[in-house]
Amino acid sequence: MDKYDILIIGAGCAGLSLAYKLIDSDLKICVLEKFARTKRIRKTWSYWDTYKHNFIDLESNCYDELEIKKEESVLLNCSKNKYVSIDSQDFDDYIIPKLDEASKIDLIFDSDITDVYKSSDGYCVESNGKHFFAKKVFDSRQTDISASLYQVFHGYFIKPKNNIKLKPKLMDFTEQNEFHFFYVLPKDDQSILVESTYFSKKVYPEEEMKQEIEDYIKKNLTRDYDVIRDEYGVIPMTTKEENSVDGIERIGISSGATRSSTGYTFLNIQKQTDYLAKHLKGIESENPMKSFRWKILRKMDHILLRIILSKPNISKSIIYDMFRKNNTDCLIRFLSDIPTIFDIIRIISNMPKLIFINHAIKSIFSKKI
Numbered sequence: 001m002d003k004y005d006i007l008i009i010g011a012g013c014a015g016l017s018l019a020y021k022l023i024d025s026d027l028k029i030c031v032l033e034k035f036a037r038t039k040r041i042r043k044t045w046s047y048w049d050t051y052k053h054n055f056i057d058l059e060s061n062c063y064d065e066l067e068i069k070k071e072e073s074v075l076l077n078c079s080k081n082k083y084v085s086i087d088s089q090d091f092d093d094y095i096i097p098k099l100d101e102a103s104k105i106d107l108i109f110d111s112d113i114t115d116v117y118k119s120s121d122g123y124c125v126e127s128n129g130k131h132f133f134a135k136k137v138f139d140s141r142q143t144d145i146s147a148s149l150y151q152v153f154h155g156y157f158i159k160p161k162n163n164i165k166l167k168p169k170l171m172d173f174t175e176q177n178e179f180h181f182f183y184v185l186p187k188d189d190q191s192i193l194v195e196s197t198y199f200s201k202k203v204y205p206e207e208e209m210k211q212e213i214e215d216y217i218k219k220n221l222t223r224d225y226d227v228i229r230d231e232y233g234v235i236p237m238t239t240k241e242e243n244s245v246d247g248i249e250r251i252g253i254s255s256g257a258t259r260s261s262t263g264y265t266f267l268n269i270q271k272q273t274d275y276l277a278k279h280l281k282g283i284e285s286e287n288p289m290k291s292f293r294w295k296i297l298r299k300m301d302h303i304l305l306r307i308i309l310s311k312p313n314i315s316k317s318i319i320y321d322m323f324r325k326n327n328t329d330c331l332i333r334f335l336s337d338i339p340t341i342f343d344i345i346r347i348i349s350n351m352p353k354l355i356f357i358n359h360a361i362k363s364i365f366s367k368k369i
Contacts, residue, residue, distance in 0.1 A: 003133045004030045004106075006280070007125055009113060010140035013045070013088070014252030014269045016095045018138060019105060021054065021277035028104045030134065032111035032127055034141075037096075043088040043231060044155075044193065045266035046185070048081045050336040053270040058091060059084040061187050066170040068323045070316065076170065077328050081336075083168070085185070086266065118246045138276070140252040147236035148201065149309050151263045154209035154232045155183070155195030158217060161224040164192070172220075173320065179312040182216055191228055192221065199237060199308050199315075206232045235263045239302045251276070256289060261301040261308075262335060296344060297337060299363070306359045306366070318352060325350040 006022065008015045011033035019031050035041075049059070063083040066076040099107045108127075115126040122135040169184040179199040186192050196213050198204055209232075217225065241256030251257070257268040271288040278285045288294060308315040323331060330343045339347070348356065 002030065002106075002130065004028045005135050006030070007032070007123065007132055007134035007137045008140065009116070009125065009137065010034070010252070011096075011107065011109070012140055012252065013091070013266065014140040014255075014257065014273060015138070016091070016099070017054075017269055017273040018251060018276055019099055019107070020095050021273055022280065023098065023102050023105065025277075025281055026104070027280065030106045030108065030132055031099065032113060032125065032132070033107070033109045034111055034113070035109065037109040040089070040092055042229070043233070044085055045088065045091075046083065046085045047264055047267050048078065048332045048336050049084050050081050050332065050338055051267050051270065053267070053274070055086060055091065055094070055270075058086045058094060060087070060090075061085045061185065063168045063185070065167065067167045067172075068170055068320060069172045070320045074320070074323045075167075076323060076331065078332070080329065081332050083170075085187075116248060118248075123248060136280075137248045138251045139248055139254075140250075141254065142252075143254050147238035147240070149199060149237040149305055150201070150203050151197065151199055151235040151237050152202075152204045152209075152233075153183075153195050153197040153235075154204075154206055154213060154230065155193050156213050156217070156230050157187075157191050157193055157228040158221075158225040159191050159228055160222045161226070162222060164222055166192075166221065171319070173316050177313050179308055179315050181316075184221075194221065195231075199312070201309070203234055237261065237263070237305055237308075239298050239305070256298075259301070259335075259337060260298070261304045264335065264337075268337060293339070294337070297339070300344070300348075302363045303356065303359050306363055307355060310359075311355070314355070318355070322347065322350065 005027040006029045008019055008031045011031050015031055019029060022029055064079045066078060066083055068074045068076060099105050111127045113125060113127045116137065117124055119133060122133055123137045125132045166186055168186060172182040172184060174180045181197055183195040183197055194213055194217055196209050235258060237260050239260050244250055251272060252269055253265060257272055258265040275285050275287050326346060330346055333339045333343050334347055
């Protein structure tokens with residue numbers, strides 16, 4: 001029987017971030033991870049640098065400008081708040097050794113968790129036949145949240161055999177009737193991330209998306225290249241979130257940290273775990289996911305998701321026009337979850353009035369997507 005102050009289930013972005021931020025506390029902590037230490041799923045997290053967090057030194061591939069392309073192109077100037085990326089492998093390589101060295105933190109991989117329940121003096125987690133007791137449990141496991149709409153992405157990291165100069169593309173919309181675009185980021189090491197992304201009712205399988213990526217690369221980039229690695233993922237685009245049960249607190253994606261209309265998650269996890277770490281250390285701060293601004297954005301996301309769900313082809317024009325008609329700083333604040341009230345008014349005023357009002361009214365009487 002092992003006793004702890006804090007037990008964190010899952011060593012993904014949220015679990016590792018929270019544990020790292022508690023290294024300097026007096027709390028005894030255990031992190032239980034389902035997968036083996038050697039079987040980490042490699043991901044790329046990108047965002048605009050609008051928030052000072054603990055892992056800025058891991059950022060790479062800073063972009064001053066992003067292209068949004070439909071029939072014509074719009075250029076988003078990011079010189080004030082650069083668009084940056086973090087490789088999850090660098091993130092793991094930085095945090096995991098520090099947790100291994102921490103005297104009051106146990107990081108346990110290959111943990112087959114069979115039960116989590118409230119006990120007489122806290123909580124108990126059963127894993128691999130052992131019982132772990134803690135005063136507080138944070139659960140970062142992703143549950144199978146059903147959604148009406150999904151963000152499905154499949155990306156190739158390619159190494160061209162010839163020199164290519166290209167602008168990073170945040171969205172290169174296709175002519176399909178679905179909400180579909182390509183995301184293209186040239187990397188510092190001369191590789192290029194080419195990602196096919198759908199906002200769709202259908203969860204496209206990985207194999208089905210490979211051909212369209214290869215066709216896009218050959219048509220728009222190069223015919224002579226090597227594939228270094230690929231990544232595939234499915235994000236429920238939903239305003240639903242898992243509530244805490246019996247005091248077991250959700251963190252990360254299942255707690256609603258993912259911005260439902262965009263899929264951006266990393267900065268929200270940093271804000272959430274900053275708040276929790278301060279709270280556990282007895283430092284007062286505001287919960288960012290309980291703020292009035294967060295609630296307004298969730299309402300707007302519900303309306304936008306309804307529009308994408310019912311009018312996917314028209315939605316591409318709406319999103320393109322959002323970039324075309326609005327001020328860059330306003331857009332970046334809006335997409336980074338820190339808009340002013342004037343930003344929100346400006347974004348709404350540049351939406352197609354009848355479509356927005358119609359779906360805003362419907363969203364009042366409908367369930368969360």
